[in-house]
Amino acid sequence: xxxxxxxxFGCIAKEKGYFRIIKILERNxxxxxxxxxxxxxxxxxxxxxxxxxxxxxxxxxKVEVRKxxxxxxxxxxxxxxxxxxxxxxxxxxxxxxxxxxxxxxPMITWNTVFFKEAEDNYGAxxxxxxxxxxxxxxxxxxxxxxLREKLRKGAKKMSKDLSWVNVAKKYLEVYNAI
Amino acid sequence: MYTTDTVGIKSIAxxxxxAFKEMGFDVVVSDKLDYHNFDVVHIHFDYSQFxxxxxxxxxxxxxLKLNKKKVVSTIGTILRKKDTYTRNxxxxxxxxxxxxxxxxxxxxFSDKVTVMVSDMKETLIEDYHLSPKKVEVVPHGVY
Numbered sequence: 305x306x307x308x309x310x311x312x313f314g315c316i317a318k319e320k321g322y323f324r325i326i327k328i329l330e331r332n333x334x335x336x337x338x339x340x341x342x343x344x345x346x347x348x349x350x351x352x353x354x355x356x357x358x359x360x361x362x363x364x365x366k367v368e369v370r371k372x373x374x375x376x377x378x379x380x381x382x383x384x385x386x387x388x389x390x391x392x393x394x395x396x397x398x399x400x401x402x403x404x405x406x407x408x409x410p411m412i413t414w415n416t417v418f419f420k421e422a423e424d425n426y427g428a429x430x431x432x433x434x435x436x437x438x439x440x441x442x443x444x445x446x447x448x449x450x451l452r453e454k455l456r457k458g459a460k461k462m463s464k465d466l467s468w469v470n471v472a473k474k475y476l477e478v479y480n481a482i
Numbered sequence: 483m484y485t486t487d488t489v490g491i492k493s494i495a496x497x498x499x500x501a502f503k504e505m506g507f508d509v510v511v512s513d514k515l516d517y518h519n520f521d522v523v524h525i526h527f528d529y530s531q532f533x534x535x536x537x538x539x540x541x542x543x544x545x546l547k548l549n550k551k552k553v554v555s556t557i558g559t560i561l562r563k564k565d566t567y568t569r570n571x572x573x574x575x576x577x578x579x580x581x582x583x584x585x586x587x588x589x590x591f592s593d594k595v596t597v598m599v600s601d602m603k604e605t606l607i608e609d610y611h612l613s614p615k616k617v618e619v620v621p622h623g624v625y
Binding site: 472 | 490493500501504505522552554561565569598601618620621623625
């Protein structure tokens with residue numbers, strides 16, 4: 305059976321929207337998910353308990369609660385077919401998203417402001433509005449080489465435009481305007 | 483660059499500082515406000531690092547202003563009032579109330595406030611009544 309490898313990176317938090325993809329895992333065994341990231345905030349204990357409980361129940365869910373080294377992050381991302389960011393609210397500037405960009409892997413995100421801008425301005429990700437649409441897009445990205453290539457080009461363009469040196473130049477304009 | 487964070491926001495400050503160094507600028511990232519030799523102090527923060535919800539930053543900003551420093555404050559995350567949340571409704575109301583005080587004060591004692599997404603700028607203007615001239619959008623860099 306085909307298995308589509310998805311991953312959610314970043315510190316364990318309710319905001320990551322795990323339940324959205326877990327609902328898909330429960331009904332679609334073809335889709336596999338790795339959740340990898342550190343547990344930093346005690347307020348997120350409930351979230352950690354939830355994903356750990358689901359890991360025991362589902363064969364297609366794996367949870368690694370620890371901070372990944374850079375080389376591990378790269379290794380995991382290369383193995384994945386799709387990176388997921390089904391966040392619950394308007395995460396303003398996901399560091400994980402920016403970190404993922406350089407690997408040019410397809411990213412499917414929830415339709416929040418920051419991700420929508422990345423989709424509209426660069427075509428660097430696909431945004432979705434529902435759990436059904438999330439499942440549909442995971443399958444579509446997996447099947448369509450053309451779509452993956454389009455996302456790759458978008459990610460490349462965004463990475464170039466928003467290099468740290470270019471961002472520093474923008475801050476320099478702010479400093480000079482004071 | 484001043485940050486008390488140890489993970490996400492710290493890495494933004496580090497990456498930005500490295501870019502400035504590449505461009506030939508003298509820049510340091512520190513968790514201490516010791517900037518006598520520098521012209522601009524750029525603070526990277528989230529409200530949770532200066533409790534209660536940003537008010538803890540105000541004395542530091544006043545101190546910097548008294549020392550005649552140019553100050554840029556970069557806010558990591560600011561949500562619309564309607565999207566703001568905490569562990570319960572009472573705390574959420576309290577947080578919104580405090581943010582309504584801390585955000586204008588942060589703007590008052592900073593020369594510029596920057597955010598990484600245009601919607602956050604609109605939030606500061608529409609929900610917290612900051613002057614549009616005070617707020618700039620500078621996107622997150624790509625690693």
